[in-house]
Amino acid sequence: MICMMQSQRMFAALxxxxxxxxxxxxxxxxxxxxxxxxxxxxxIFYFHVPGWIVMFLAVFIAxxxxxxxxxRNRPAADRLALAAAELAVVFGLIGLVTGPLWAIKAWxxxxxxxxxxxxxxxxxxxxxxxxLLRRYGGPGSDKLAAGVAIFAMANVPFVYLSVxxxxxxxxxxxxxxxxxxxxPGMFGPFVWCAVAFLVxxxxxxxxxxxxxAQRAHVERLxxxxxxx
Amino acid sequence: xxxxxxxAWLVMRKDLTIEARSWEMVSTTLFFAVSCVLVFSFAFVxxxxxxxxxxxxxxxxxxxxxxxxxxxxxFDRERHHDALRGLLLAPVERSAIFFGKFLGVVLLMTAVExxxxxxxxxxxxxxxxxxxxxxxxLLMLGNVGFAAVGTLFAAMLVRTRSRSxxxxxxxxxxxxxALIAGxxxxxxxxxxxxxxxxxxxxxxxxxxxxxxxxTLALWTFEPVMTE
Numbered sequence: 001m002i003c004m005m006q007s008q009r010m011f012a013a014l015x016x017x018x019x020x021x022x023x024x025x026x027x028x029x030x031x032x033x034x035x036x037x038x039x040x041x042x043x044i045f046y047f048h049v050p051g052w053i054v055m056f057l058a059v060f061i062a063x064x065x066x067x068x069x070x071x072r073n074r075p076a077a078d079r080l081a082l083a084a085a086e087l088a089v090v091f092g093l094i095g096l097v098t099g100p101l102w103a104i105k106a107w108x109x110x111x112x113x114x115x116x117x118x119x120x121x122x123x124x125x126x127x128x129x130x131x132l133l134r135r136y137g138g139p140g141s142d143k144l145a146a147g148v149a150i151f152a153m154a155n156v157p158f159v160y161l162s163v164x165x166x167x168x169x170x171x172x173x174x175x176x177x178x179x180x181x182x183x184p185g186m187f188g189p190f191v192w193c194a195v196a197f198l199v200x201x202x203x204x205x206x207x208x209x210x211x212x213a214q215r216a217h218v219e220r221l222x223x224x225x226x227x228x
Numbered sequence: 229x230x231x232x233x234x235x236a237w238l239v240m241r242k243d244l245t246i247e248a249r250s251w252e253m254v255s256t257t258l259f260f261a262v263s264c265v266l267v268f269s270f271a272f273v274x275x276x277x278x279x280x281x282x283x284x285x286x287x288x289x290x291x292x293x294x295x296x297x298x299x300x301x302x303f304d305r306e307r308h309h310d311a312l313r314g315l316l317l318a319p320v321e322r323s324a325i326f327f328g329k330f331l332g333v334v335l336l337m338t339a340v341e342x343x344x345x346x347x348x349x350x351x352x353x354x355x356x357x358x359x360x361x362x363x364x365x366l367l368m369l370g371n372v373g374f375a376a377v378g379t380l381f382a383a384m385l386v387r388t389r390s391r392s393x394x395x396x397x398x399x400x401x402x403x404x405x406a407l408i409a410g411x412x413x414x415x416x417x418x419x420x421x422x423x424x425x426x427x428x429x430x431x432x433x434x435x436x437x438x439x440x441x442x443t444l445a446l447w448t449f450e451p452v453m454t455e
Contacts, residue, residue: 017414024305051357062415063337064380070448070451070452076371097321119405119409121403122404123401124403125400125401126401126402128401129397129398129401132394132397133394133397133398136390136393136394137385137388137390137394138388139388140387140388140391141388143387143451143454144384144452146452147380147381147384147448147452148381148402151377151402151441151444152402153443154440154444155402155405
């Protein structure tokens with residue numbers, strides 16, 4: 001019960017923090033300097049990149065939690081994996097929607113079949129496959145889905161490295177680490193947005209895992225009642 | 229370790245014996261692969277000439293589709309008379325059972341690919357024979373990655389209701405990186421001026437995929453198959 005109270009309080013605190021951060025984000029993004037060649041459209045990066053960062057984080061959490069569930073048989077880890085997988089799909093969608101919005105202005109097309117985009121789409125599809133398996137796999141699908149999540153996690157390094165291995169038109173992964181030196185005016189708002197996304201992600205994770213935990217609790221009570 | 233390979237060998241031999249007696253999977257898979265190539269010939273032939281660069285894609289899509297068809301029965305036939313339970317209860321390493329099944333799938337896919345590759349070379353005027361060893365190496369590397377993931381997923385899904393639908397849904401997103409590498413590597417060889425360096429790079433990429441996927445599949449088979 002205490003644990004539940006704590007998680008409720010944590011969720012409230014994180015929600016308030018996230019709300020404040022997202023309310024302030026447009027002001028910070030608006031006062032950040034314009035990028036010389038792309039102009040206004042570049043500002044979509046403040047949401048696009050954090051979206052993908054959180055998505056990748058969620059895929060890793062889902063993969064590691066799934067490995068723990070698969071090899072140690074911990075239902076709590078499975079609940080964490082499910083929550084992370086659902087959020088990976090949500091944040092991946094943010095990236096997949098904001099990306100083409102930028103691309104139509106910068107590249108002149110909505111979509112380019114270059115490796116980085118393709119692999120991101122593959123990752124998004126993999127996480128959707130995970131959710132489909134959980135939904136339609138029937139009893140025991142949690143273990144099977146855990147196997148899929150581990151495979152999805154193994155895919156992530158290939159996604160991240162692909163832009164460096166192949167020469168592509170996607171802005172390279174070195175842009176963000178160099179931002180502090182090359183454009184200090186952009187770095188502050190970018191970090192602010194990235195932290196805002198992380199806070200939002202943590203709040204949603206807390207809410208979603210709590211829902212799953214309570215669902216499992218209700219199921220236990222239901223079974224106990226039937227046995228009487 | 230010798231026991232591991234002996235068990236794998238026995239499982240593979242059992243599967244191949246069933247196959248040699250029934251020809252069920254080879255005939256159906258091969259027929260499906262040939263039908264695939266025929267369907268593509270309508271889409272990718274303009275004014276009697278095949279569209280440039282289509283051959284590599286056709287070859288690999290035919291391989292992927294027919295491979296999926298071959299994966300289903302691999303574990304499905306173990307459902308009869310509860311043979312799967314007997315197999316899993318055997319006092320041997322589970323990963324050895326997986327490895328035997330995996331080898332069976334690789335051999336089956338190789339047999340189908342020999343025919344499909346010849347067919348694509350003839351029907352689409354693709355110079356596959358010019359770099360036959362490189363094409364064979366790419367196909368084998370692709371086979372291993374595809375079969376490792378596919379055998380694991382087919383095993384996982386054997387007890388679920390909608391397995392025939394779920395197998396391609398799970399299999400394609402995960403194996404797509406390997407298929408991309410296969411298609412790109414093969415088309416590098418089929419260009420007017422073959423680019424061997426590029427083919428080598430994609431082969432190396434495939435090798436990385438294979439190493440990661442096969443290790444993961446061997447590692448996850450045991451806990452996934454625990455009831």
